[in-house]
Amino acid sequence: MTDTLIDRRDLTFQLYDVLDTQSLLERDRFADHNRETFDAVIETADRMARETFANHNRDADRDEPRFENGEVTMLPEVKEGFDAYAQAGFIAGRYDESLGGMQLPESIMAACNGFFTAANPGTAGYPFLTTAAANLIRVFGNDEQRDAFLRPMLEGRFSGTMALTEPHAGSSLADIRTSAAPTDEGHYLIKGAKIYISGGEQSITDNIVHMVLARVRGAPAGVKGISLFIVPKYRLDDSGQPGERNGVSLAGLIHKLGYRGTTSTALSFGDDAPCHGYLVGEPNQGLKYMFQMMNEARVGVGFGAAVIGYRGYMHSLAYARDRTQGRQVSDKDPESPQIPIIEHADVRRMLLAQKAYCEGALGLCLYGARLMDDQQTHPDPEKRAAAGTLLDLLTPVIKAWPSEYGTKANDLAIQVYGGAGYTREYPVEQCWRDNRLNPIHEGTNGIQAMDLLGRKIWQNKSEGLQLLIKEIQTDLEAATEGRRQQWALSLSETLQRAVKVTQELGGALMNEGPEPVLANAHCYLTLLGHITVAWIWLRQANAAAQYLGNHGAELTASDRAFYEGKMQAAQYFFHWELPTVAQDLMLLERRDDTCLNMQPDWF
Amino acid sequence: MTDTLIDRRDLTFQLYDVLDTQSLLERDRFADHNRETFDAVIETADRMARETFANHNRDADRDEPRFENGEVTMLPEVKEGFDAYAQAGFIAGRYDESLGGMQLPESIMAACNGFFTAANPGTAGYPFLTTAAANLIRVFGNDEQRDAFLRPMLEGRFSGTMALTEPHAGSSLADIRTSAAPTDEGHYLIKGAKIYISGGEQSITDNIVHMVLARVRGAPAGVKGISLFIVPKYRLDDSGQPGERNGVSLAGLIHKLGYRGTTSTALSFGDDAPCHGYLVGEPNQGLKYMFQMMNEARVGVGFGAAVIGYRGYMHSLAYARDRTQGRQVSDKDPESPQIPIIEHADVRRMLLAQKAYCEGALGLCLYGARLMDDQQTHPDPEKRAAAGTLLDLLTPVIKAWPSEYGTKANDLAIQVYGGAGYTREYPVEQCWRDNRLNPIHEGTNGIQAMDLLGRKIWQNKSEGLQLLIKEIQTDLEAATEGRRQQWALSLSETLQRAVKVTQELGGALMNEGPEPVLANAHCYLTLLGHITVAWIWLRQANAAAQYLGNHGAELTASDRAFYEGKMQAAQYFFHWELPTVAQDLMLLERRDDTCLNMQPDWF
Incomplete structure (x- = not known):
């Protein structure tokens, strides 16, 4: 069990080295902020999440709300956590100062909320729903409704x-x-x-x-x-x-x-x-309005899944460093001391997979938050529109990929713990249970797949996909050396096949109607998810390589270890994960009809 | 929610059409039995499991045993179930009549126990542990110990x-x-x-x-x-x-x-x-003795995982036939009635995957039980030895593959249910939680992988692998027509690559020591697991095709649907699952060192 919710060093790396979040400071909306205020609010979130959310995560899981006499009774700590969150101004964090908000970028608020969900997904649900509902009233409500409901919601x-x-x-x-x-x-x-x-x-x-x-x-x-x-x-x-x-x-x-x-x-x-x-x-017009909230919630679900995955990874990493068990396979001396299980390569495999999934998912979701920022506040209207288009395209991916791979990471965290992992005396089984909701709520991943392949990918003549390709291209070109060159090559090849199969599927949609194409929509969602996360990892690897290159001589051992870890996790993703989409590509390319043709009475 | 624990028709098909279990009747040990006694005992197990185990499955999960004053208090229904199981003679089912047993084949006892675990894994644990411990005393204990402990254990x-x-x-x-x-x-x-x-x-x-x-x-x-x-x-x-x-x-x-x-x-x-x-x-000599029990328990864990997966599949199938939601994607009329969700191809994908995993895993485990029968009672001593060798090789696969894919099936069952799936008001989340123990207890799947690639595969000059190849060969040769021919070809190619990489790994073990080879042992376990289950599916497809061919004209609609379903599930396995091992093969072939070289301080 560890106190670490999200590795702060990783978060700093992702926000500043990869996403250049400090460039947001040039925008008028964030004129009152600077890197210090960003860091201070993140520090506050991290501390408060540990103090007022993590403190009752396990109790609230064990002693769940009860229905008594038409009312709900629940642990008082949940209200205390909610109130602390509200009083610190987080519900209104991204809203205008005129509404009592902090006018923080989405990127920073997303990072802050990450700590609260990692600490206690159950309690975090209440403020998150509140801020999303508030936003609906803010945008679509009339003045009277805003006066009546918005402010008390933002105040908690x-x-x-x-x-x-x-x-x-x-x-x-x-x-x-x-x-x-x-x-x-x-x-x-x-x-x-x-x-x-x-x-x-x-x-x-x-x-x-x-x-x-x-x-x-x-x-x-x-x-x-x-x-x-x-x-x-x-x-x-x-x-x-x-x-x-x-x-x-x-x-x-x-x-x-x-x-x-x-x-x-x-x-x-x-x-x-x-x-x-x-x-x-x-x-x-209700569904149209609600979709704003749903899309926001979908990105939020992805983020939650990523950080619950991350939390399990932190726990299992701490356990693997601490727990001794067995010896190197070549060590036949039963009297030599047992070694920490992180020394076993198969345990490192499970930790590395978690790192690749969760730091990748976190990067994906932070990128999504950045797209929101660009959509809302980029000075160039074309860039604002482009960010919105790209966010629209990626919303199903941001919802589905972390929910699937975050849960898979939690499964691996349990496995790292061994027998302790499946007991409620240790924390990771709760992460796994919590995360299992995320592939379902706010639209099942099956719905996300249909949304992606049935609608999003074709909007505005596939402009979203074009924009994504362009973004990826920039990082492919920056990956000029060593391992990264190889990784860029395999991403580029996969992307080309994906584009080709997309065109074929587009033709098939026209000629054969949606059923035969959408039958394998899940494969397409996985394909685009893996491509996007591989790109996120290439960005991280480019940033890490740049840092290693620029600071070669004066690097501390701890710095070097951090960046080497990033490179190795990227390698894991490119060697162990990206190639698995060959199977999805093959099924899509040959338009496999196994599931389509299965008859209900054949089961 | 359905009453069906394991589809009886499928079980009959697997036991008799695929495994030719009736041929056991020719052996002296089973002379007092016939097909009717086999079927009667299975019928009893199915009924009793529903009446005395399934009846408190949910309550025993919710109201778990408590530690009070140094004693355990638990639901009285658990004892009632245990006693009913014992009184029906199941604890002693496979033992000699002289010990009060029924002298039933392992194949039949495994099938019977499948119903009890599917109905209530928690309660089933007690008699299963008892019969395994009893067997240890039966084989290695002295007369005094057998007198003192064996009989009261067999009597419950x-x-x-x-x-x-x-x-x-x-x-x-x-x-x-x-x-x-x-x-x-x-x-x-x-x-x-x-x-x-x-x-x-x-x-x-x-x-x-x-x-x-x-x-x-x-x-x-x-x-x-x-x-x-x-x-x-x-x-x-x-x-x-x-x-x-x-x-x-x-x-x-x-x-x-x-x-x-x-x-x-x-x-x-x-x-x-x-x-x-x-x-x-x-x-x-204790560990050697205990390994008998552990190997038995490992096969039992695989069986349990298979049938818990199966149970979730049965539930989600019933739900998907019953629950209406949405329309065909091409139907744009919102006033047309909603359709059962089984009509959605993506739901069929999730059901078909479950069918492929669980009926495949069941087939694998029944095959394992048959190897026990052959090891114990085959009239030909060479065949007895061969069955033992093959069982030794496959034990890690039988333990690990169903535990991984049975749990995955339960995950899909939850997904089929949608929001209902993650609630405790519906039964599948319990299946998923129950099954999550199976990849860990009785030796984690990581331990199984090391056992397979570090030891089992090389024993007696890899005789086990040779025997497996020979077995597979028989069914490849029988797959002479249509789709099966294609499937046989892809299985044959995969097997050849697997054999080649096994040889390479053997060489590397000699030249480089165990660490670099065993670092990717998990890939090897998956590879051999998928090959074995693909073969199990080819056997089922061969049997189904034979039946369809022999009874073409007089087939009832229900018969035809059953066998077509078998063919389609086999197709799913060959199109959607078997090709995924290309990735494992690639990692093994190039001896990927990503996990091996990851340093603990890089995390």
């Missing part, structure tokens, strides 16, 4: 949820049935049932603001008839304080295998009492 | 454990420290501590018989100084009944993430009271 007095899923409509939002009937007083009456609503009830904040998808009576069928409503747990009185109870009630808690500290709720709207809802923006 | 009055691991010595048995001091009365005094001892305490049986590894004072260091002792919880009185409490006591329970119904214990020996132990066989 109210929390937020996203209430999309219904018992019969999880992935298929087109089928939601919750209804909204207009009234003469301006509000709507909401009626229906929602399920799997994270944070839908809790004992943390004075009020809960549900962002609810519902249909106004008479709206068109399908996604074109969905509207977005604000549905508070308590209606506000004239002074803006929580007053009368609104007709949204907790039908029950769902018991998850991970993120157990975050309540997952079944909610009923308008069952026993009238449930007021306030329309956000225009009717029938 | 006493249970058994294997007490190997110590806090500082898990994988490294050479380092165990528990000591045994001889006394004039013939028994030894045992002193030490053991940990992770499954079933080390419980409230099921009148006595617990620990099979304990310890060192007689003055014994040589390392594995050559380990002896095996029987250490009962209660010493026996003159009438053979449990009498005085022996000095072995429960120091604490360990809390696992799965198999929560099976206690995992820390035991102390001789701490507060003298602990009597009875030497089994010769001193310093």
